[in-house]
Amino acid sequence: MLPEPFDLLNEDARTPLILAKGEHVFRQGDETRGVFFVVSGAICLTRMTEAGAAVTLHNAKVGGMFAEASLYSDQYHCDAIAVAPSEVTRLSKRSIQTRQREDAAFSEGLTRRLATQVQEYRQLLTLHAVKSANERVYLAVASGRLRGSVTQLASEIGLTKEACYRALKELTDQGALKKTGRGEYALRTSF
Amino acid sequence: MLPEPFDLLNEDARTPLILAKGEHVFRQGDETRGVFFVVSGAICLTRMTEAGAAVTLHNAKVGGMFAEASLYSDQYHCDAIAVAPSEVTRLSKRSIQTRQREDAAFSEGLTRRLATQVQEYRQLLTLHAVKSANERVYLAVASGRLRGSVTQLASEIGLTKEACYRALKELTDQGALKKTGRGEYALRTSF
DNA sequence: AACCAAATATGATTGAAATCATATGTTGCC
DNA sequence: GGCAACATATGATTTCAATCATATTTGGTT
Structure with missing residues (x-):
């Protein structure tokens, strides 16, 4: 836990x-x-x-x-x-x-956890800097961020849920993503 | 260094x-x-x-x-x-x-640095979630983020420099900030 | 001193995401 | 089983920041 x-x-x-x-x-x-x-x-x-x-x-x-x-x-x-x-x-x-x-194992574990978090936060901040909603959502899905709900993803990446759903739809229409279920999307490998 | x-x-x-x-x-x-x-x-x-x-x-x-x-x-x-x-x-x-x-001092120093960075990144991410440009800029200045150039601040908080200058001007007009020089602004304490 | 690059500053226009609205689908719970 | 809460989904409208444009100031370089 x-x-x-x-x-x-x-x-x-x-x-x-x-x-x-x-x-x-x-x-x-x-x-x-x-x-x-x-x-x-x-x-x-x-x-x-x-x-x-x-x-x-x-x-x-x-x-x-x-x-x-x-x-x-x-x-x-x-x-x-x-x-x-x-x-x-x-x-x-x-x-x-x-x-x-x-x-030592505990100490190392703590340092490691913090280092990993720093890495994750940097990645998230970098993602936030992507201007286009479509690209941001695509990169988020590509980075495996769509685990929970779309609503949750939206707030994580700094979009409203509506904008996020729309981007997912557009990316699916464009063929960049594939809809695998209600609220579930997968990458379309380009080859 | x-x-x-x-x-x-x-x-x-x-x-x-x-x-x-x-x-x-x-x-x-x-x-x-x-x-x-x-x-x-x-x-x-x-x-x-x-x-x-x-x-x-x-x-x-x-x-x-x-x-x-x-x-x-x-x-x-x-x-x-x-x-x-x-x-x-x-x-x-x-x-x-x-x-x-x-x-031990080195080890502690490293863990401490990482913990501090986690804290800073969380703060920055939270700031990025503020929708209004004016409020975002105000909070950024209030958090002491205007150290370098305004251009730098803008990119740090996820705005264009133009939007950032405009927000600084509006906040100054509203009396929330005080312009202390070219590219320098200070908080107006409300009491 | 002249020149260049970058920062500061602000005005006009545009565009993309926020907001508002609405409908259906799903899940948990009394 | 039915209701409440929430997630999914998408359409219509609005708004605010991005973009484009331009002028001035400043600091560094030759």
């Missing part, structure tokens, strides 16, 4: 938290107690600027984690608020740090 | 490479020899899909790094090509891995 290497942590390193919509997981300035995994719901991280504007830093969704950088800070630098009824698992900072020191 | 913790590496872990435009730093399938730092120019990472489409994974610019995930792979999974005459520094995989095992 927890992503590697956090699945290696002892039971007592995990604290489940149930949150009502609007409830805080932590606040800016709170002492850092760990990193979090989203079991259900969604958590939004925001920071206030000096001018009073709220900047959203991250929308953590089911299966995602947040506040990993808190391992290297004494206080949280933003607010984490449940935007829906949620369950999150807190992974104790102390346990993680101890394990990092004492277990 | 090199970002932490790579500045800690010995001289002999660094290999400078000079590349003409179009030249490869490495190819998909090559044995992994290290991670890279861009001293000048720009490097583009692309991968071919089964259907023959080229997917750009990352555009590494001056001061940036690429192929960090190669530390956890035997072969590179994409091509790295200089899109302009470039100089890059290769940081030997072996040296990094040895140092990771033997120097």
Whole structure:
């Protein structure tokens, strides 16, 4: 359930938290107690600027984690608020740090996970820079991003679901994609 | 010059490479020899899909790094090509891995750098999801992203430079920003 | 000093995606 | 079994940023 290497942590390193919509997981300035995994719901991280504007830093969704950088800070630098009824698992900072020191496999696993995420985020950002909706959708499908729903893909790649459906239709009409089912599309190999 | 913790590496872990435009730093399938730092120019990472489409994974610019995930792979999974005459520094995989095992400060520094980058990329992706150009520019300025040129900011946040200048002008007219010089803007604190 | 390249700045026009609307299909649940 | 919620799908209209165009300023180079 927890992503590697956090699945290696002892039971007592995990604290489940149930949150009502609007409830805080932590606040800016709170002492850092760990990193979090989203079991259900969604958590939004925001920071206030000096001018009073709220900047959203991250929308953590089911299966995602947040506040990993808190391992290297004494206080949280933003607010984490449940935007829906949620369950999150807190992974104790102390346990993680101890394990990092004492277990090379865990330490390597953590570094590896972060390196992989950096790679994924760069790829996603690069995809966002593609102007044409059709090309963006094609590249997204070619990169294997159409796992869940089309709606989900749309939000992932920065399009409305309507624009995404339209692009899928046009790409299918053009012969670049093949419709393999309701909401399912495959690449048409060009040879 | 090199970002932490790579500045800690010995001289002999660094290999400078000079590349003409179009030249490869490495190819998909090559044995992994290290991670890279861009001293000048720009490097583009692309991968071919089964259907023959080229997917750009990352555009590494001056001061940036690429192929960090190669530390956890035997072969590179994409091509790295200089899109302009470039100089890059290769940081030997072996040296990094040895140092990771033997120097806790280095190891922690690397993990920390990656965690920070994950955080930054998430923030940038979240910013890209803001629809209105004005709001996007405002939030970008509020997050301290207007360091270099406006042109640079524009490309960073996914707008054309024209749209970015216009947004800056409108925000200034509205009183949300204050123009402090040519290409320089500051937040107007609302109190 | 003259010149060039790039950044700054803004106006006019266009186009592509957002929005609004609507219909059907599917899934889970009481 | 029926209802609610959501995903799929596509048509019509609008809007906002991209594009095209142009002028000025600045910094670096010869």
